[in-house]
Amino acid sequence: MARRKLSHEGTLVLDSEGLSQLLADDETVVALVVEARSRGMEVVICSLTIIEAVHARTNKARLSWLLSGLRVIPVGDEEAKAASALLMGAGLHGHKYAIDAAVAEAALRQQRPVVMLTSDVDDMNRLCGQRVRLVAV
Template identity: 80%
Template sequence: MARRRLSHEGTLVLDSEGLSRLLADDEAVVALVAEARSRGMEVVFCALTIIETVHARTNEARPNRVLSGLRTVPVGDEEAKAVSALLMRAGLHGRKYAVDAAVAETALRQHRPVVMLASDIDDMAKLCGDRVRLVPV
């Protein structure tokens, strides 16, 4: 992955793939997270991404250690309604898009500028529009 530059301040959001690669110690993602922190950016992830990220082969201690340094953004009733509305506006529906939409809604609520490490740029662009800078992982 080519080195990418991040904004000063604001928020870095990790989608499931970004979080998964951080947990796997992916050099490029670790470097981007470190750069974000050095620039004063908060690093966050949607609570639902844990569902897609942590699995039976995941070392239990690693997620606890890595996640403790990030802010987990919960998904409650209000957020779930906002996610549903976001899906409808984007013309998407179903479980295929549910977690991506929750991640997008999380990103849209963060302090700007917002940068997201995302594996599905096309779907995230439909969900976030131009309000979130998408960086492929």
């Protein structure tokens, strides 16, 4: 399988599926994270991604180890307001898209270029526009 190339420097953002596949040691996602780091990219997740990705069968030790190597971006009042504005601008409702909006908002604040590994390419495109390169996982 051919590896997808990432940009030099900047930021790699993992959404819930990206984190889930990293937890599962998915070969493609692990390779993309390794490549991103080798190019000087910081690998980050939104704090809410942890909530969305974790389930009863999650290997807690592996999760802790992986999180120690990622920058976890907190969601406070200002970030929540900005995520809400993204939702309204995209015509989406927070009940279904709240975490996606928080992840998108976090991605938009990162050092460019920004690449996001996501299973929600359509939704993230609506929230991020062309400012974030989306890679389907």
